[in-house]
Amino acid sequence: MLxxxxxxxxxxxxxxxxxxGFVQTRPGARKAGSTVPGLIATLAIFASFVVSLMLFxxxxxxxxxxPSIEQLVLHWIxxxxxxxxxxxxxxxLSTLFTLVITGVGTLIHIYSIxxxxxxxxxxxxxxxxxxxxxxxxxxxxxxxxxxLFMGWExxxxxxxLLIGFWYTDDEKASAGKxxxxxxxxxDFGFLLGMFMIFSxxxxxxxxxxxxxxxxxxxxxxxxxxxxAAATTMCLFLFxxxxxxxxxxxxxxxxxxxxxxxxxxxxxxxxxTMVTSGIYMVARLNLLYSQSPTALTVVAAVxxxxxxxxxxxxxxxxxxxxxxxxxxxxxxxxMFLGCGVGAYAAGVxxxxxxxxxxxxxxxxAGSVIHGMHEEQNIMKMGGxxxxxxxxxxxxxxxxxxxxxxxxxxxxxxxxxxxxxAFHSPHGNVVFWAFGALTAVMTAFYMTRLFYLTFLGKPRxxxxxxxxxxxxxxxxxxxxxxxxxxxxxAKQDDHGHHAPxxxxxxxxxxxxxxxxxxxxxxAGGFMGVPHMSWLEHWLEPVIPAHEAAGGxxxxxxxxxxxxxxxxxxxxxxxxxxxxxxPGVETIKNKWASLHKLLENKWYIDELYDSVFVRPxxxxxxxxxxxxxxxxxxxxxxxFGRVSEWSGxxxxxxxxxxxxxxxxxxxxxxxLTLGYIIYGLA
Amino acid sequence: xxxxxxxxxxxxxxxxxxxxxxxxxxxxxxxxxMSVELMLNAVNLTFVTYSKQLGHMGGQMAVFFIITVAAAxxxxxxxxxxxxxxxxxxxxxxxxxxxxx
Numbered sequence: 140m141l142x143x144x145x146x147x148x149x150x151x152x153x154x155x156x157x158x159x160g161f162v163q164t165r166p167g168a169r170k171a172g173s174t175v176p177g178l179i180a181t182l183a184i185f186a187s188f189v190v191s192l193m194l195f196x197x198x199x200x201x202x203x204x205x206p207s208i209e210q211l212v213l214h215w216i217x218x219x220x221x222x223x224x225x226x227x228x229x230x231x232l233s234t235l236f237t238l239v240i241t242g243v244g245t246l247i248h249i250y251s252i253x254x255x256x257x258x259x260x261x262x263x264x265x266x267x268x269x270x271x272x273x274x275x276x277x278x279x280x281x282x283x284x285x286x287l288f289m290g291w292e293x294x295x296x297x298x299x300l301l302i303g304f305w306y307t308d309d310e311k312a313s314a315g316k317x318x319x320x321x322x323x324x325x326d327f328g329f330l331l332g333m334f335m336i337f338s339x340x341x342x343x344x345x346x347x348x349x350x351x352x353x354x355x356x357x358x359x360x361x362x363x364x365x366x367a368a369a370t371t372m373c374l375f376l377f378x379x380x381x382x383x384x385x386x387x388x389x390x391x392x393x394x395x396x397x398x399x400x401x402x403x404x405x406x407x408x409x410x411t412m413v414t415s416g417i418y419m420v421a422r423l424n425l426l427y428s429q430s431p432t433a434l435t436v437v438a439a440v441x442x443x444x445x446x447x448x449x450x451x452x453x454x455x456x457x458x459x460x461x462x463x464x465x466x467x468x469x470x471x472x473m474f475l476g477c478g479v480g481a482y483a484a485g486v487x488x489x490x491x492x493x494x495x496x497x498x499x500x501x502x503a504g505s506v507i508h509g510m511h512e513e514q515n516i517m518k519m520g521g522x523x524x525x526x527x528x529x530x531x532x533x534x535x536x537x538x539x540x541x542x543x544x545x546x547x548x549x550x551x552x553x554x555x556x557x558x559a560f561h562s563p564h565g566n567v568v569f570w571a572f573g574a575l576t577a578v579m580t581a582f583y584m585t586r587l588f589y590l591t592f593l594g595k596p597r598x599x600x601x602x603x604x605x606x607x608x609x610x611x612x613x614x615x616x617x618x619x620x621x622x623x624x625x626x627a628k629q630d631d632h633g634h635h636a637p638x639x640x641x642x643x644x645x646x647x648x649x650x651x652x653x654x655x656x657x658x659x660a661g662g663f664m665g666v667p668h669m670s671w672l673e674h675w676l677e678p679v680i681p682a683h684e685a686a687g688g689x690x691x692x693x694x695x696x697x698x699x700x701x702x703x704x705x706x707x708x709x710x711x712x713x714x715x716x717x718x719p720g721v722e723t724i725k726n727k728w729a730s731l732h733k734l735l736e737n738k739w740y741i742d743e744l745y746d747s748v749f750v751r752p753x754x755x756x757x758x759x760x761x762x763x764x765x766x767x768x769x770x771x772x773x774x775x776f777g778r779v780s781e782w783s784g785x786x787x788x789x790x791x792x793x794x795x796x797x798x799x800x801x802x803x804x805x806x807x808l809t810l811g812y813i814i815y816g817l818a
Numbered sequence: 819x820x821x822x823x824x825x826x827x828x829x830x831x832x833x834x835x836x837x838x839x840x841x842x843x844x845x846x847x848x849x850x851x852m853s854v855e856l857m858l859n860a861v862n863l864t865f866v867t868y869s870k871q872l873g874h875m876g877g878q879m880a881v882f883f884i885i886t887v888a889a890a891x892x893x894x895x896x897x898x899x900x901x902x903x904x905x906x907x908x909x910x911x912x913x914x915x916x917x918x919x
Contacts, residue, residue: 796841
């Protein structure tokens with residue numbers, strides 16, 4: 140039954156993919172809407188959700204120490220004692236991930252039916268989306284590192300395909316390439332880590348690795364594996380996480396990945412794929428726990444990324460870019476949690492973040508959709524009355540990410556901050572940066588929220604409609620808000636598209652409602668001190684010893700973070716009520732603002748340090764070696780044969796008697812050689 | 819009458835060389851064909867000599883074959899010669915060098 144979970148999306152991919160590839164791309168084929176492929180894809184992912192749910196219930200009833208279900212699909216490689224199977228294993232950790240992936244995935248698939256309804260090739264889109272789900276499920280269900288790696292590469296591929304989905308736009312196509320290439324850098328580290336694990340542990344199966352680590356009854360490194368070796372393995376694997384989960388220094392691809400369709404940003408670049416790094420660290424938590432150095436690096440990179448990305452998010456004006464940097468920042472939080480040994484807290488944040496970030500992204504998609512492809516928040520404002528349903532759900536997502544109790548973000552973020560302060564691996568610096576980031580998060584999310592939904596509209600509705608009519612770019616904008624769109628006005632010169640801002644259709648708002656509910660209530664699975672989640676994860680992530688007598692400190696810290704969040708929100712409200720005031724502040728801090736707006740010039744830095752030197756090196760090799768040496772050799776061969784042919788052709792006189800003479804001389808010489816030798 | 823074999827061999831070699839020289843030197847195709855005939859007959863004579871000397875009939879068998887094939891060859895050769903003369907009005911090898919590059 141286990142194999143059914145990834146199988147369903149694969150079938151969906153095959154159906155949609157072959158239908159698109161063999162039927163839709165034929166010249167003159169009738170353009171199909173998004174409904175049929177969307178329903179097929181949604182059905183596929185929903186079927187795996189149902190199976191995941193059944194497995195979850197089955198696991199719940201297992202009284203054993205470590206509930207898990209395994210299924211062998213095939214023996215893949217067997218060389219001597221080395222055995223590699225394609226096998227799936229679901230345990231308490233991966234079941235949570237499958238539920239999130241298939242659950243949130245289903246909602247996003249439904250949403251996409253609306254969002255992609257006027258796209259040129261919805262069949263292709265849904266095929267890719269299903270393929271992504273297949274790879275992601277492979278990643279979390281694989282029972283060994285190589286299977287995980289297959290999924291790891293698969294999601295990378297789908298991410299590339301979907302970022303560059305509208306590949307006719309050069310910028311979007313190169314964003315896809317950037318994501319793929321940056322991820323390759325990380326994968327290199329992942330592979331090295333995997334090789335090291337194999338050479339030290341002799342196995343790549345998670346169960347085997349964990350068995351080796353707990354052979355003495357308590358967690359300890361097996362004989363022959365030094366702490367330094369464990370640290371190296373962990374750090375190599377973490378390089379893979381930096382790529383996939385967008386941590387400094389490999390985070391640069393994620394903001395650019397927003398070029399893809401918004402459901403893709405929500406599903407892949409916020410809710411699921413980018414959390415696979417956290418999944419891997421949590422999966423190998425026994426190994427990571429053996430190396431304090433690696434843990435400190437993970438936590439430090441995490442908290443620094445969280446802080447760094449938050450500073451950038453403050454100055455961005457593209458609604459999706461703000462959310463992208465906030466995703467990078469939240470991923471940093473998750474690694475902070477893992478790095479201080481609180482893996483359960485990290486996983487908890489993965490889940491709540493999947494809810495509220497998917498909600499925010501889809502909400503942003505709804506806004507972009509309603510604003511006719513406008514993404515600049517400076518040109519929005521006052522959408523509260525135009526898109527009341529989107530406003531309502533977005534508000535819940537906003538409160539959740541700001542960490543206002545009792546919304547889900549509060550519980551998970553607070554758990555991480557508390558662990559950063561209190562855990563044996565944590566310290567005050569981690570906590571301080573984390574808390575500061577929380578304040579900044581509250582600030583920039585409120586800024587986004589206020590500029591989008593509150594205040595006065597800062598757009599010209601007439602112009603919007605006209606711009607919409609003239610903008611035929613990708614054909615993915617649509618006009619089905621027409622008719623039931625809230626506040627939609629008929630434009631006097633746009634006869635096919637309704638002008639003005641309109642609310643999105645129910646097929647898009649419905650999933651948002653569900654996600655809003657989850658974002659609001661999802662935190663209750665991890666209430667401190669009676670956390671269901673921590674208890675549930677115990678078979679995979681052993682709880683570490685809790686030092687008593689800290690309850691009052693925990694309460695104080697909790698209060699501090701809530702006050703910080705409220706502070707951030709209040710400041711943002713005060714500031715953005717008075718937009719001209721914001722301008723003066725911007726001018727006062729012009730250089731800092733410029734620095735943040737340009738993302739600390741990191742892209743430019745990478746460009747001059749890596750991209751351009753490689754480019755000039757390639758140029759030099761091309762001109763200095765390829766053209767000058769290799770081409771000359773090849774052309775030289777041609778010249779030599781031409782010259783020798785020209786010379787030898789003189790021998791061919793056409794006189795048969797001359798040939799006969801040559802023949803006779805040859806015979807005489809040969810006979811002479813045979814009879815008398817060389818003498 | 820007994821003739822020394824080496825004498826006959828030398829005689830045959832001389833005829834063969836004369837024939838071969840004719841093939842190389844002469845320019846008239848008719849004469850070249852005749853020279854080829856001369857070479858063949860030199861070979862025939864060698865075969866017969868050895869057949870007699872070794873008391874083995876294989877050599878004489880070969881001679882009969884060669885005579886037959888030579889007859890066919892001259893028929894074809896003369897036919898080609900006539901065809902060539904008809905088309906080119908010439909039987910001089912210096913004038914006919916169609917295999918030149």
